[in-house]
Amino acid sequence: MLNERSLAITQDCESCPIRHRAVCARCESDELLRLEEIKYYRKFEAGQTVIWSGDRMDFVGSVVSGIATLTQTMEDGRTQMVGLLxxxxxxxxxxxxxxxxxxxxxxxxxxxxxRKAPFEDMMKRTPHIAQRLLEMTLDELDAAREWMLVLGRKTAREKIASLLSIIARRDSSVNMRQVTDQLTFDLPLTREAMADYLGLTLETVSRQISALRKDGVIVLDGKRHVTVPDMGRLLEEAGDDADGGLFD
Amino acid sequence: MLNERSLAITQDCESCPIRHRAVCARCESDELLRLEEIKYYRKFEAGQTVIWSGDRMDFVGSVVSGIATLTQTMEDGRTQMVGLLxxxxxxxxxxxxxxxxxxxxxxxxxxxxxRKAPFEDMMKRTPHIAQRLLEMTLDELDAAREWMLVLGRKTAREKIASLLSIIARRDSSVNMRQVTDQLTFDLPLTREAMADYLGLTLETVSRQISALRKDGVIVLDGKRHVTVPDMGRLLEEAGDDADGGLFD
DNA sequence: CGTACTTTTGAATGGCTTCAAGCAGGGTGG
DNA sequence: CCACCCTGCTTGAAGCCATTCAAAAGTACG
Structure with a gap:
């Protein structure tokens, strides 16, 4: 919270926490200065909708802190999460x-x-931005395709294990921690959001998490705090080979 | 066949059938000439593997004619198609x-x-190529995300209807035909390949195709030739709204 | 302390898979 | 020319995994 407030005031791209990973990652100092002129920060509260599908979208941007979801909804209410931001x-x-x-x-x-127009203009004149955006989009495409395997072919238990291992992996990379055998993290999603990500019902999510806990694959402290005693075991349960993706 | 042979001899980018849609779509004449110098054609027979997952990939390229699939396989043999090329x-x-x-x-x-190195080199010096590749990658990402909804939330019947409507739509756009009420096309995939695309078994695919035929949603002539008497009906069965995607 | 929300757990149902057999079309060799 | 086989496809019956419906327990917040 405190952290977010301070970030919201940040105007200096050079010291921005996502400087080295975001769409501006490859920009030179002078390019950053030009971006600084057209950028602005927006804050949203948990639960708030940033954009509705189909709405006019007059801006683009980067997540600085917090988590957002990308979801698609059918007329009858079935929803599928298609991205985690x-x-x-x-x-x-x-x-x-x-x-x-x-x-x-x-x-x-x-x-x-x-704002979209100035950004698109900037993109035309700054290959570094377009290059980085291409790279990021290709990564997202790979992630989407990996998720297609999860959705199409994995069992409920494997789906849960896959989600947990992805969160664990990302958490350790964000926090620059070593991926050792023991890992601990907080689930950033409700059971329902996990269900929407995995193409399951929230009841099935709850049942499978309980089952993994009972089998000692994970240890729960409260509803959200997870410890993974043996990452290899979790990856096995996910149906990946034991070192899958850790060294790519 | 004859068509492919003649294409294989094509050296002239200006008259290439995919000139206006491929990664080179935005190139100027002089840029095309430089591409012509480094390009080469490769032919594969039906069933042949173009690349194995994990293999060194020393080239990139465009599909000129024919159809290829992108698949992911788990150790126990479960496979999921993640793209149709x-x-x-x-x-x-x-x-x-x-x-x-x-x-x-x-x-x-x-x-x-x-070859990858010359192409990457060319990309750096030719923004038109990088721009077009970004556009194409963003389209693919959208397609992958649309497919996540199909895989995660649709019933077997809806999955089949979704696949058929996608093939029908693409077929009509490739052949520059009007999307009228009546449509006819050949299935480019076996039942097994459809199953791998949809996250189903081939038996379920077969059953649901039979069911759609019985209900008059589609008309079959042989195993592969499909007629759609009422496209709106098919889209309804797919769980999309009746005009979904036709006018985007 | 009560209300609303999230999560867990139970029981019954059902949709898709699994296992199995039979069918159809196309090519091959006797 | 036809028996044979091979591959792709269809159909049937049984079983299972995830869903659905239902209720209760845990948690957050005024």
Whole structure:
């Protein structure tokens, strides 16, 4: 919380916490200065909708702190999460005027925004931005495809294990911790949000988490705090090979 | 066949059938000339594997004619198709040396290839290529996310209807036909390949196709030739709203 | 301390899979 | 020319995993 407030005041790109990972990662100092002129921060509270699918989207931006979700909803209410947005992730699509998905703040959220037209203009004149955006988009495409395997072919138990291992891996990379055998983290999602991510019902999510706990694959402290005694075991349960993805 | 042979001889980018849709779409004449110097054609027979997941990938390229699939396989053999590659689609990822997925030719296939290093070099000096690749990657990301909804939340019947409507839509756009009420096309995939795309078994695919036929949603002539008497009806069965995606 | 929300747990149902057999079409060799 | 086989496809029956419906327990907050 305190952290987010201080970030919201940040105007200096050089000292920005996502400086080295966001869409501006490859920019030189002079390019950053020009970005600073057109950027502005926006804050959202947990639960707030950032953009509705189909709405006019007149800005793009990066998540500075907090977590947001990208979801798609059918007319009858079935919803599928299609992306999890973490600090440094990019929101919006240059060249498209309306949003394709709902973007919802899962936690309190700070975004670094640019109005679309100036940003697109900047992109044309700054190859470093377009290059980085391409790289990030390719990474997202890989992640989406990996998730297609989870959704299409994995069992409920494997799905839960896959989600936990992804969160664990990311958490350790964000916090620059070593991926040792023992890992601890907080679930940033409710059971329902996990269900929407995994294509399950929240009851099944709850049951499978209980089962993994009972089998000693994870240790729960409260509803949200998770410890993984043996990461290899968790990856096995996810159906990946034991060192899958750790060294790529 | 004859068509492919003639394409395989094509050296002239200006008259290339995918000229206006592929990664080179935005290139000027002089840029095309430079591409022509480094490009080469490769042909694959139906069933042949273009690249194995994990293999060194020393080229990238565009599908000129034919169809290929992108698949992911788990150790126990479960497989999920994560992409369908059609003429003008791009294969390979600049900045990555090994393939992330199996690429398999579903029909006879002709590709326009570039060795990776010269292509990456060219990309740096030709913003038109990078711009177009970004656009194409963003489109693919949207397609992958749309598919996540299909895999995660749709019933078997809806999945089949979704696949059929996507093939129908693409077929009509490739052949520059009007999307009228009546549509006819050939399925480019076996029941097993459809199952791998949809996260189903081939038996379920077969059953649901039979059910849609029985209910008059589609008309079958042989195993592969499909007629859609009422596209709106098919889209309804897919769980999309009746005009979904036709006018985007 | 009560209300609202999230999570867990139980029991019954059902949709998809699994296992199994039979069918259809196309090519091959005797 | 036809028996044979191979591959792709269909259909049937039984079983299982995840869902659905229902209720209660745990948690957060005024």
């Amino acid at each position: 973490l600090p440094s992730d990019f929101v919006g699509r240059p060249g498209r005027s309306s949003a394709a998905y709902d973007v919802v703040a899962t936690t309190d959220l700070v975004m670094c925004c640019f | 059609l003429p003008s689609d791009f294969v390979g990822r600049p900045g990555r040396s090994s393939a992330a997925y199996d690429v398999v030719a579903t029909t006879d296939l002709v590709m326009c290839c570039f």
